[in-house]
Amino acid sequence: MKKLFLVGALALFGAMNAQTFGLKAGMNIASVTKGDGSRVSLNAGALMNMPIAANFSIQPEVLYNGKGAKAKDMDEEGNVIKFTAALDYISVPVMFQYNALPNLYLEAGPEFSFLISAKAKADGKTVDRKDFTNSFDFGIGLGAGYFFTPQIGLTARYVAGMTDINKDNAGGDKTKNNVFQVGLAYKFVK
Numbered sequence: 001m002k003k004l005f006l007v008g009a010l011a012l013f014g015a016m017n018a019q020t021f022g023l024k025a026g027m028n029i030a031s032v033t034k035g036d037g038s039r040v041s042l043n044a045g046a047l048m049n050m051p052i053a054a055n056f057s058i059q060p061e062v063l064y065n066g067k068g069a070k071a072k073d074m075d076e077e078g079n080v081i082k083f084t085a086a087l088d089y090i091s092v093p094v095m096f097q098y099n100a101l102p103n104l105y106l107e108a109g110p111e112f113s114f115l116i117s118a119k120a121k122a123d124g125k126t127v128d129r130k131d132f133t134n135s136f137d138f139g140i141g142l143g144a145g146y147f148f149t150p151q152i153g154l155t156a157r158y159v160a161g162m163t164d165i166n167k168d169n170a171g172g173d174k175t176k177n178n179v180f181q182v183g184l185a186y187k188f189v190k
Contacts, residue, residue, distance in 0.1 A: 018050065018051050019048055019049065019050050020048070020049040020187050020188065020189065021046070021047070021048050021049075021187070021188050022046070022047045022048075022049070022185055022186050022187035022188055023044075023045070023046055023047070023185070023186050024043075024044070024045060024046075024047055024061070024063075024155060024183055024184065024185040024186070025042065025043065025044040025045075025183050025184060026042065026043055026044075026155065026181055026182050026183015026184060027040065027041075027042060027043075027181070027182055027183060028040065028041045028042060028043050028065065028066050028067065028179050028180070028181050029179065029180045029181075030066065030067040030068055030069060030087075030177065030178070030179040030180075031069045031177075031178050031179075032068070032069040032071070032085065032161075032165065032175050032176060032177055032178065033161075033173075033174070033175055033176045033178065034071070034173065034175045035069030035070060035071045035085070035175075036069070036070055036071050036072050036082075037069060037070030037071070038069060038070065039066070039067070039068040039069050039070060039084055039085070039086065041066025041067070041068070041086075041088075042064070042066055043063050043064065043065045043066065043091075043181055043183065044063065044064050045061055045062050045063030045064055045091075046061065046062050047059055047060070047061040047185065047187075048060055048061075049097075049187070055098055055099045055100075056096070056097065056098055056099070057096075057097045057099070057105075058094065058095070058096055058097070059093075059094075059095045059097055059107070060092065060093070060094045060095075061091075061092065061093050061094075061095070062090065062091075062092055063090070063091045063092075063093070064088070064089075064090060064091075065088070065089045065090070065091040065113060065179070066086070066087075066088055066089075067087045067088070067089060067113075067137075067177045067179050068084065068085040068086045068087040068177075069084075069085050070082065070083070070084050070085075071083060071084075071085060081122055081123075082122065083120050083121060083122035084120070084121045084122070085118075085119075085120055085129070086117070086118070086119045086120075086121060087115065087117070087118050087133065087165065087177065088115070088116050088117040088118075089113035089114060089115055089116060089137060090113070090114045090116055091111055091112065091113040091114075092111070092112045092113075092114075093109060093110070093111040093112075093141055093157075093159070094109045094110055094111075094112075095107040095108065095109040095141060095143070095157075096108055096109045097145075103146055103147045103148070103153075104144065104145070104146050105144065105145050105146075106143075106144050107141070107142070107143045107144065107145070107157070108140070108141065108142050108143075109140075109141055110138065110139070110140060110141070111138070111139040111140070111141050111159050112136070112137075112138060113136070113137040113138070113139065113177075114135065114136060114137075115130065115133055115134070115135045115136070115137070117130065118130040118132070118133035131167070132166065132167055132168075133165055133166065133167060134163065134164065134165055134166065134167050136163065137161060137163055137165060137177055138161070138162045138163045139159040139160055139161045139162055139163075139177065139179075140159065140160050140162060141157050141158065141159040141160075142157065142158055143155065143156055143157030143158065143181075144156055144157075145185065147185075147187075150187065150189045151186055151187050151188075151189050152184065152185070152186055153184070153185045153186075153187075154182075154183075154184060154185075155181070155182070155183050155184070155185050156180075156181065156182045157180075157181045158178075158179070158180050158181075159177075159178070159179050159181070160176070160178055161176035161177035161178055162176065163176065164176065165177055
């Protein structure tokens with residue numbers, strides 16, 4: 001039993017030592033399934049990369065993530081109103097990465113997002129929509145990245161939303177977030 005505990009402790013220490021921490025930031029091109037256009041915003045946050053095998057690793061992240069879209073709606077008089085739905089989240093993607101080449105990885109995994117702000121902006125006016133927006137959003141991400149140096153890399157990811165962003169949507173079509181992200185990552189390499 002003591003030997004098993006010692007082997008487990010050594011494996012855990014080795015895994016903890018192999019972790020790499022870093023920062024990332026970039027641009028989001030976000031849309032929703034019923035939107036008429038894209039909202040350009042940003043994403044930024046921290047990452048931790050943990051190798052689990054020779055070519056595989058897990059990379060959890062914590063990001064500020066701007067989502068939403070541009071859309072059209074009708075007012076009471078039948079006039080078309082163009083507006084931007086600005087949905088801001090704290091997202092926690094957990095990406096499973098495969099190192100296809102020493103500097104190139106492919107990734108896939110879930111993204112858990114928690115709403116921090118929901119606003120509709122039109123004609124210079126802003127309306128708070130947080131009471132009408134679900135506070136949790138779940139998506140599936142697919143992406144790739146290329147590191148030019150051990151520290152600096154280019155990342156790209158598409159996240160398809162799986163949950164309805166509208167709260168209390170009784171039987172209507174679901175509106176889901178979709179976002180394409182591109183950016184830079186910096187790893188603190190020992």
